[in-house]
Amino acid sequence: MTGSPPTALVLGGTGRTGSLVARQLPERGLSARTAARHGADVRFDWDDPTTHPAALAGVDRLYLVTPVLRISYADQVVAFLDLAVAAGVRHVTYLSTYGGQLAPPEVDIRAVEDDLAARDTLTHAILRPAWVMQNFSDAHLPVVDGVITVPTGGGTEAFVDAADIAAVAVETLLAPEAHAGAEYAPTGPRALTVAEVADTIAAVSGRPVAHQDIDPEAWIGGAVAAGVVPADYAVMLRWLTGAIVSGDGSTPNGDIEKVTGRPATTFDEFARRNAGAWAAPVPAVK
Template sequence: MTMTGSPQTALVLGGTGRTGSLVARQLAERGLGARTAARHGADVRFDWDDPTTHPGALDGVDRLYLVTPVLRVSYADQVAAFLDLAEAAGVRHVTYLSTYRGDQAPPEIDIRAVEADLASRRAITHSVLRPAWLMQNFSDAHLPVVDGVITVPTGGGAEAFVDAADIAAVAVETLLAPEAHADARYAPTGPQALTVAEVADTIAAVTGRPVRQHDIDPDAWIGGAVAAGLVPADYAVMLRWLTAGIISGNGATPNNDIEKVTGRPPATFHDFARRSVHAWTSPAVG
């Protein structure tokens, strides 16, 4: 399938987010039109819960970086309706940001349903990205260092944490050359499987400040997140699934998908930590 005869423009959902903002910037640098979409601060306003924002976002678009609603587990129907609209508007390729082992997600989480929906559509090609946990989790509000402690249940298990920039680089290649990546399943990972204790040691080394992990009981951690209003109650199933993978020893393991697609190796956590040192040393950080 070739994509000619129409303007080549990618709609980047989550366009102000951790991967979407990088995808849009890298696409523009490579000469492809990129339109960011988000509720605030993007090129176009896009709200999953306001379908009136969808048609305008898709105007003149032929490819899509699909980021599903955040902090939710039920969204397949909304996504299907949007993909119907996208197809009708002329979108011919979708790159979907899924989750590591997304094909094995519990049935009450709609990750697998979206993957299956894309696979069933004959009028469009698609690529699925199933990345490991992001390194950025430790430099933003997901798994912050608070008073020198990273609190997350892992049972001492390891994960091949991946840099959001490397996920974005893979996404960009699929959006630039959809034919070459049709039906592809990529699982972007970092080059090393690390425990969170090792992550803490690395952050301590680059900041010169003591950092350690509190390997908390999973139920206490999830219950605390729900009670504090950080996540909706039904999102607990997602947190339980994500942490159980690491605790059981089935966390992400390094592979060569990033180098295979982009031609360069993924960033190490030490690379990321040195680049992000300000996140842990600014006055606002506890």
């Protein structure tokens, strides 16, 4: 790496946060290389190790996004990080999950965090964001026939804009030493019920929107039966929704402003910016 310009490899480079990280880094003077199975600068597939060396060539820092819709992936990530260190990577920013240090043992979130902490040949920063606001404007928690269906037990979550997560990630990648060992939990500025989210979406879209607070097991079972998630991913959904139902959903903090110097985006701001996502009703899946 001697004499090479600093370059960040952005895994999930076409995704919600990765695409934004990759766009912002060059604007701040740091080269970025996107990696994904399709549509990125380089092809990267967790299940195809032959794609890993080329992705890592010439990079010295990494935005780590682990395999999606899986709970078991630690061995793959450890092997990749070993390769990354050998290739010259000296910093990793890991996109974890809010409360990741408390994840169920069946889920490898904590295992990856622990592996990073044990490595003395690179620095790392961990991002544990709240549920992203974009869940409501894409296919994760869509408005279907005027209803958002998700179990919460009336609990709240400090939903966060993916752009704010990316902004925090960018700062850690630009100045790794300043954020070495940091653990940030990006959240929105206010904890909201999904009913309040529905009211805001209704206001910006001009359409009635309500929250259906469904039984958690019925919701999880439906997602598995429909093939939306693999059967073993039910443990992840049970943990994520269970935190909100039990009153342990994310709560607002100042991490975004502390790292970026600007306040976190409110859900009202996000909804106005994305009003077009709810301009027409989404037909129910038959």
